[in-house]
Amino acid sequence: MVRKIFAKGVLFAVNLLMALLIVAPLLYCVSVSFMTEPELFSYPPAFLPGRLQLQNYFSALAFAPVFRFILNSLVVAAACTAGQLFFGALAGYAFAMHEFPGKYWLFLLMLSTMMIPGQAIILANYLTVANLHLIDSYAALVLPYLTSAFCLFNMRQAFLKLPGELYESAALDGCGSMTFFLRIGLPLVKPQLGSLGVYTFLAVWNQYLWPLLVTNKTEARTVQIGIGMLQSSDGNAYGPIMAGVTMVLIPSVVVFLVGQKSLVSGLTAGALKG
Amino acid sequence: MTGASVRYASRRTAKARSSEASRPAARLRKPKVPLAPYLYILPSILLFGLFVFYPFIKTLSLSFFATDQGGAAGLWVGLDNYKNLVSSRDFLMSLRVTLEFAVKVVAGSMLLGFVTAILANEAVPMRSLFRTVYAMPLAVSSACITVICIFILNPTMGILNFLLGSQTRWLNDVNTALNSVAAVTIWLYIGINYIFIIAALQMVDATLYESAAIDGAGFFRKHIHITLPGISPTLFFLMIVNVLNSFQSYAQVNLMTQGGPGKFTRVIVYQIYLEAFQYNRFGAAAAQSVVLFLIMLALTLMQFRLERKVSY
Numbered sequence: 001m002v003r004k005i006f007a008k009g010v011l012f013a014v015n016l017l018m019a020l021l022i023v024a025p026l027l028y029c030v031s032v033s034f035m036t037e038p039e040l041f042s043y044p045p046a047f048l049p050g051r052l053q054l055q056n057y058f059s060a061l062a063f064a065p066v067f068r069f070i071l072n073s074l075v076v077a078a079a080c081t082a083g084q085l086f087f088g089a090l091a092g093y094a095f096a097m098h099e100f101p102g103k104y105w106l107f108l109l110m111l112s113t114m115m116i117p118g119q120a121i122i123l124a125n126y127l128t129v130a131n132l133h134l135i136d137s138y139a140a141l142v143l144p145y146l147t148s149a150f151c152l153f154n155m156r157q158a159f160l161k162l163p164g165e166l167y168e169s170a171a172l173d174g175c176g177s178m179t180f181f182l183r184i185g186l187p188l189v190k191p192q193l194g195s196l197g198v199y200t201f202l203a204v205w206n207q208y209l210w211p212l213l214v215t216n217k218t219e220a221r222t223v224q225i226g227i228g229m230l231q232s233s234d235g236n237a238y239g240p241i242m243a244g245v246t247m248v249l250i251p252s253v254v255v256f257l258v259g260q261k262s263l264v265s266g267l268t269a270g271a272l273k274g
Numbered sequence: 275m276t277g278a279s280v281r282y283a284s285r286r287t288a289k290a291r292s293s294e295a296s297r298p299a300a301r302l303r304k305p306k307v308p309l310a311p312y313l314y315i316l317p318s319i320l321l322f323g324l325f326v327f328y329p330f331i332k333t334l335s336l337s338f339f340a341t342d343q344g345g346a347a348g349l350w351v352g353l354d355n356y357k358n359l360v361s362s363r364d365f366l367m368s369l370r371v372t373l374e375f376a377v378k379v380v381a382g383s384m385l386l387g388f389v390t391a392i393l394a395n396e397a398v399p400m401r402s403l404f405r406t407v408y409a410m411p412l413a414v415s416s417a418c419i420t421v422i423c424i425f426i427l428n429p430t431m432g433i434l435n436f437l438l439g440s441q442t443r444w445l446n447d448v449n450t451a452l453n454s455v456a457a458v459t460i461w462l463y464i465g466i467n468y469i470f471i472i473a474a475l476q477m478v479d480a481t482l483y484e485s486a487a488i489d490g491a492g493f494f495r496k497h498i499h500i501t502l503p504g505i506s507p508t509l510f511f512l513m514i515v516n517v518l519n520s521f522q523s524y525a526q527v528n529l530m531t532q533g534g535p536g537k538f539t540r541v542i543v544y545q546i547y548l549e550a551f552q553y554n555r556f557g558a559a560a561a562q563s564v565v566l567f568l569i570m571l572a573l574t575l576m577q578f579r580l581e582r583k584v585s586y
Contacts, residue, residue: 012398018390019407022464026414028433029422045436087317094314101307106315113326119522119543120567123550123559124329124336144325147318177310206415208525209547224417228529231421238425245418256413260406267466268473 026249033057033243040238056243060230063240066247068219069226074251076141076211076222077204083146084200085155085193091147092155093181097167107156114149119209126213136220141211145204151196154266158192159185195266198259205252223248336560355561365562367537368545369569375456375541376520382460383516384509387467392497394468395475405472412465416458416525423458424530445531451539455526463519467512474508475501510581517573521566542566 032040033056034049060066094100095107125144134140162185170180186193211222221229230237230244256263337356340349359365390408394401411419426432427444435441444454478501486496502509524543527533533540533548540548542562550559 008398011393011396012400015393015396015398015401015404018393019404022390022461023407023410025419025422025426025461026410028426029418032425041431043436045431045433047433087321091315091318094311098308098311098314100311103311106319110315110318110322113322115571116326116330117518117522117567117570119524119546120563120570121326121329121333123546123556123563124332125325127332127556128324128329143321147321149322152318202413206417208415208417208528209543212528213551224415224525227415227417227421228525231424231529235424238431241421242425245421249414249418252413252415253410256410257406260409263412264409264469264473267469 029242029249030246032238033246035239037239056239057247059237059240060244060247063233063237064226064229064244065219066226066244069221069223070247070251072138072141072221073205073223075138077201079138079142080145080204081197081200083142084148084151085197087147088151088196089155089159089186089189089193090181091152092157093159093185095152096156096159097162097164097185098177110149110152114153122209122213125210129214134214136215136217140214141222144210148200151200154192154196155189158189162188191262192266194259194262195264198255198263199267201255202252205255333560333563336557337564339557341554341556351557355558356565358558359561359565364537364540365545368540368542371452371537371539372521372541375452375459375523375539376517378453378456379459379463379520379523380513380516382456383463383467384512386460386464387471387512390464390468391472391475392501395472408468409465411462412469414462416462416523417529419461420458420526420529423454427454446535448535448538451531451535455523455530455539458526458530459520459523463516466515470508470512471505474505478504506584507581510577514574514577517577518570521570521573 028047031048034052034054035046036050036053036055039046039049091110095103129135129140129144134143166184167180170184175184206224207222208224208228211225212228215221215225218229227241227245227248230241234240338350338352340351340355394405394408398404424445426434429435429441429443429446432444434444442450444450482500482504483496486500491499521541522543523541524547527539527541527544528547531539533544543566546559546562546566549555549562
């Protein structure tokens with residue numbers, strides 16, 4: 001009995017240590033964002049700020065339009081998420097619940113896009129966007145990521161799970177294909193939509209290389225590039241830099257906390273089959 | 275007369291037969307090719323065509339040219355870009371760096387993902403809090419954690435040197451720079467590795483553990499002999515994902531070391547970016563992109579082969 005309690009205690013302690021190690025950089029970042037300059041440069045270095053003061057946040061906002069960056073990223077992430085979910089669900093619906101000539105080859109074609117890594121085509125995409133004069137536009141940031149084979153594949157799995165008779169009985173009642181999709185199909189696959197939505201939002205919010213390439217004007221830049229700008233312009237202004245990072249982390253961490261159950265179940269449901 | 279009418283009758287029947295096939299009543303019996311599914315997949319096809327297939331082909335074709343600054347293909351050079359790569363010390367160095375980087379990142383992140391999954395699978399108080407923390411790196415962007423770590427690794431002001439009592443210039447020393455970038459990347463990948471491993475852990479047959487306990491297997495033994503084989507498909511899947519992701523790393527290098535010191539952290543993607551946007555040699559960069567694609571394809575295929583040999 002004592003051994004069991006001891007073992008539990010050890011496991012709890014190790015868990016605690018591990019969790020603290022992992023979350024330490026984030027906690028430290030938030031802590032530093034409230035520190036004053038003397039505290040930052042003090043030796044030994046401070047772990048906690050003396051009191052919560054917002055000067056670093058004001059400095060960060062004065063240096064770079066952080067709220068503008070957040071707005072840009074929100075627009076891009078929301079648009080890409082909506083697009084990937086809708087077009088992925090639509091195509092997944094077509095592949096899962098319809099028969100049409102060439103279905104097998106078309107599906108393979110879509111799937112093959114997952115084999116081509118982004119880095120292999122990012123240069124050519126940049127040239128396409130530049131030649132269309134779309135640099136610094138939302139279109140440039142959104143269009144290449146408006147649909148994804150990952151979402152398509154997962155949505156097809158989701159629709160495959162729906163009973164086939166559902167569609168047939170709806171058709172007998174005179175329900176059109178699109179109406180079925182909007183009124184019956186989509187609501188039934190909400191869990192998968194939820195988890196894919198969280199995953200896609202986070203992935204687009206965290207993008208770095210693509211926004212770096214297709215935006216030049218400061219007002220057009222997104223949140224991660226903004227962080228890079230804060231860092232490279234005055235590398236010693238750690239207080240405002242950490243304040244900027246904290247502001248940028250808040251939306252993604254909130255989305256993660258709210259959607260983590262959905263995200264985890266959605267990610268693992270597909271991968272563990274067979 | 276009879277013969278002619280017979281011939282006329284049979285000709286008429288043939289003509290009547292063919293016209294019968296095109297009359298509306300007969301067409302209903304043939305299956306209609308539905309239009310709707312094609313319309314549903316059309317947006318995706320168009321977007322893939324423009325932003326995946328076209329750039330892929332364009333990259334291939336661009337790699338055979340020397341380009342001007344606008345990226346337009348200027349001069350046909352055939353396989354010269356590729357020949358230069360083989361003899362280019364810069365590119366070969368970046369291959370070596372990327373390989374070393376990938377090995378460290380994959381090993382480190384899978385190990386930590388495994389450890390956190392094992393820890394979070396046990397019944398301990400505050401388990402859901404631990405589970406949230408272990409998955410959280412998934413939500414953090416590479417830029418954010420990189421910038422935080424730049425401060426932590428600062429030689430004079432950074433908290434790491436203070437805790438270790440050392441003076442190491444983590445990002446500037448040839449021996450520690452790549453490890454520092456790798457460590458940040460490992461942190462980033464802990465989340466996804468943890469999520470998949472713990473899900474796989476929960477699918478391992480509990481009775482196996484019970485019989486192991488009866489046979490007196492300890493903590494480590496049971497994990498080596500039951501857990502690892504049991505979750506091996508997931509481990510192979512994660513290995514592929516981790517390798518592919520690490521080969522595409524960019525933000526950490528761009529912000530922390532800019533490929534330095536010297537060229538010791540210049541991973542392939544960073545080399546490609548330099549080639550294209552600093553040296554303005556889009557043709558050479560395209561060739562490097564093609565090589566990158568081939569390497570990633572080869573690594574993925576190799577891992578599939580390995581899985582078939584090893585998996586249960």
